[in-house]
Amino acid sequence: MNVVGIDGDVLGDALARVQRDVDSVFDAFLPVPGDTRARLIEAMRYAAIGGGKRVRPLLLVSTAEMFGVDRDAALRAGTAVEAIHCYSLIHDDLPCMDDDDLRHGKATLHKTYDEATAVLAGDALHALAFEILADPETSPDPFTRSELIQTLGQASGMNGMAGGQMMDMVADEEGVEYDLSAVTRLQQLKTGALLAASVEMGAILGHIPPEGRSHLRAYARDIGLAFQIADDLLDVSGDEGKAGKALRKDAGQGKQTFVTLMGADKAREQARALIDQAIAHLGSHGREADTLRALARFIVERDR
Amino acid sequence: MNVVGIDGDVLGDALARVQRDVDSVFDAFLPVPGDTRARLIEAMRYAAIGGGKRVRPLLLVSTAEMFGVDRDAALRAGTAVEAIHCYSLIHDDLPCMDDDDLRHGKATLHKTYDEATAVLAGDALHALAFEILADPETSPDPFTRSELIQTLGQASGMNGMAGGQMMDMVADEEGVEYDLSAVTRLQQLKTGALLAASVEMGAILGHIPPEGRSHLRAYARDIGLAFQIADDLLDVSGDEGKAGKALRKDAGQGKQTFVTLMGADKAREQARALIDQAIAHLGSHGREADTLRALARFIVERDR
Numbered sequence: 001m002n003v004v005g006i007d008g009d010v011l012g013d014a015l016a017r018v019q020r021d022v023d024s025v026f027d028a029f030l031p032v033p034g035d036t037r038a039r040l041i042e043a044m045r046y047a048a049i050g051g052g053k054r055v056r057p058l059l060l061v062s063t064a065e066m067f068g069v070d071r072d073a074a075l076r077a078g079t080a081v082e083a084i085h086c087y088s089l090i091h092d093d094l095p096c097m098d099d100d101d102l103r104h105g106k107a108t109l110h111k112t113y114d115e116a117t118a119v120l121a122g123d124a125l126h127a128l129a130f131e132i133l134a135d136p137e138t139s140p141d142p143f144t145r146s147e148l149i150q151t152l153g154q155a156s157g158m159n160g161m162a163g164g165q166m167m168d169m170v171a172d173e174e175g176v177e178y179d180l181s182a183v184t185r186l187q188q189l190k191t192g193a194l195l196a197a198s199v200e201m202g203a204i205l206g207h208i209p210p211e212g213r214s215h216l217r218a219y220a221r222d223i224g225l226a227f228q229i230a231d232d233l234l235d236v237s238g239d240e241g242k243a244g245k246a247l248r249k250d251a252g253q254g255k256q257t258f259v260t261l262m263g264a265d266k267a268r269e270q271a272r273a274l275i276d277q278a279i280a281h282l283g284s285h286g287r288e289a290d291t292l293r294a295l296a297r298f299i300v301e302r303d304r
Numbered sequence: 305m306n307v308v309g310i311d312g313d314v315l316g317d318a319l320a321r322v323q324r325d326v327d328s329v330f331d332a333f334l335p336v337p338g339d340t341r342a343r344l345i346e347a348m349r350y351a352a353i354g355g356g357k358r359v360r361p362l363l364l365v366s367t368a369e370m371f372g373v374d375r376d377a378a379l380r381a382g383t384a385v386e387a388i389h390c391y392s393l394i395h396d397d398l399p400c401m402d403d404d405d406l407r408h409g410k411a412t413l414h415k416t417y418d419e420a421t422a423v424l425a426g427d428a429l430h431a432l433a434f435e436i437l438a439d440p441e442t443s444p445d446p447f448t449r450s451e452l453i454q455t456l457g458q459a460s461g462m463n464g465m466a467g468g469q470m471m472d473m474v475a476d477e478e479g480v481e482y483d484l485s486a487v488t489r490l491q492q493l494k495t496g497a498l499l500a501a502s503v504e505m506g507a508i509l510g511h512i513p514p515e516g517r518s519h520l521r522a523y524a525r526d527i528g529l530a531f532q533i534a535d536d537l538l539d540v541s542g543d544e545g546k547a548g549k550a551l552r553k554d555a556g557q558g559k560q561t562f563v564t565l566m567g568a569d570k571a572r573e574q575a576r577a578l579i580d581q582a583i584a585h586l587g588s589h590g591r592e593a594d595t596l597r598a599l600a601r602f603i604v605e606r607d608r
Contacts, residue, residue: 122427166421
């Protein structure tokens with residue numbers, strides 16, 4: 001990945017490394033069996049391995065590293081978050097949802113296999129996330145495992161990602177026009193919750209008690225919002241080839257986004273302000289937070 | 305529910321009570337919010353509340369009661385298992401899967417709402433299951449919570465329910481003809497794994513170590529298989545009104561089932577033999593296992 005000009009090769013290297021590592025963890029958890037379940041596991045591998053920026057695992061691993069957490073443990077937890085992210089993309093891409101043909105530069109899962117396989121592969125990746133987190137190998141401390149699971153469950157369910165997705169669907173189907181505050185809330189649930197959970201889970205693995213995580217939560221909230229503003233901007237002005245998915249969809253649907261509500265210039269300004277604020281929240285940390293700082297900047301500068 | 309003639313009203317009362325209690329737990333976990341997520345939570349309530357025999361929660365609660373577990377804790381865990389069962393029914397009923405119009409005597413979720421809402425409500429119930437189990441109110445002991453989650457995750461994912469569902473789909477779509485051993489394996493994954501997890505989770509809540517659970521596992525394996533044979537028999541000779549769902553589907557699809565492979569008489573005999581064997585596994589227990597014994601008999605005698 002070319003992120004030269006942002007933080008030299010430091011972030012690029014960190015992303016490339018986490019991409020390789022997450023692929024390895026998925027590979028280890030998804031051996032293709034010798035029976036007719038093979039189709040399911042192959043579909044899971046197709047969706048989960050070798051695609052995606054892996055922003056969530058990198059957030060988790062970078063936060064965990066700040067607190068001296070074993071990298072393998074952090075990678076397993078990061079892969080669990082990514083399994084949730086992958087399942088949500090598979091289901092969002094379905095014909096009855098966004099009906100997308102392209103994801104990470106290749107055909108969506110239901111196009112390559114079929115809808116039923118896509119529904120089921122999403123469900124199985126969803127279960128895999130919790131299987132990974134509940135496994136004592138992820139953390140020998142059952143309290144930590146349980147806290148990881150509670151955090152990820154809340155972030156992905158009706159009070160998190162799935163809730164935000166429903167708010168989004170209602171807007172599309174019932175023509176509800178959200179104002180800026182509603183769009184902010186929607187995006188905090190749909191995208192922000194899982195990004196925030198990634199940071200939180202890194203701190204949980206580091207045994208940082210809840211009261212010691214508030215600056216990290218603030219960081220995560222800010223980058224989550226900036227991430228979505230950047231996504232909205234990419235939808236308007238991005239390159240489909242680089243994005244590896246269909247763009248220009250929001251305008252076609254007459255959808256309210258940060259860009260339609262604020263205008264592109266104001267939105268870009270706002271995203272940058274959020275990133276400055278996010279980085280300021282890391283003020284109590286030294287060089288060990290540099291990856292989180294670089295990642296914050298990457299989130300608004302990325303071209304895909 | 306009329307189960308007179310099986311074990312008098314004892315089991316009927318236990319089922320009716322657990323049905324009420326599981327509805328209450330779902331009700332408490334699913335308050336309808338004042339924002340546009342309301343549609344999601346209403347759909348989850350439609351699918352989860354007021355339907356189903358609640359065999360899995362009763363298995364869990366009855367096992368837990370044998371070991372003196374607090375009923376509220378067992379009910380929460382039982383509701384988590386039922387949330388997984390509900391989500392699987394929602395997704396199985398989708399047009400791209402079994403395309404069913406009727407479930408628990410009412411229109412399936414995607415018929416009442418729409419496919420996208422059904423996919424999402426299933427996903428949110430899936431996450432809810434793990435949220436409930438990770439909540440310290442379910443068990444104050446994090447090791448117990450973690451073990452509950454690992455057991456449910458394994459039973460529902462690619463090496464459990466979802467894996468069995470894929471084996472089933474491959475048979476339907478690719479015309480693979482399974483023999484008795486493959487059908488047994490398929491059903492142990494598709495239906496048996498979650499029934500077995502229910503019993504196992506009751507024992508986990510009772511702090512019974514794995515080596516003390518083998519007779520319960522044997523009981524669960526036997527009733528799981530008997531349950532599926534009974535389902536196959538119902539598909540052939542059941543009453544759609546009582547079943548509350550479409551029947552006669554296996555024959556229409558030319559599908560291999562216990563009934564097609566063994567014949568109805570032999571299958572019925574086999575189911576009864578499995579139930580006798582299941583009950584024999586409970587020999588070390590006294591009256592405290594009577595609900596599990598009655599439930600085993602109910603599983604083959606039920607008419608829905």
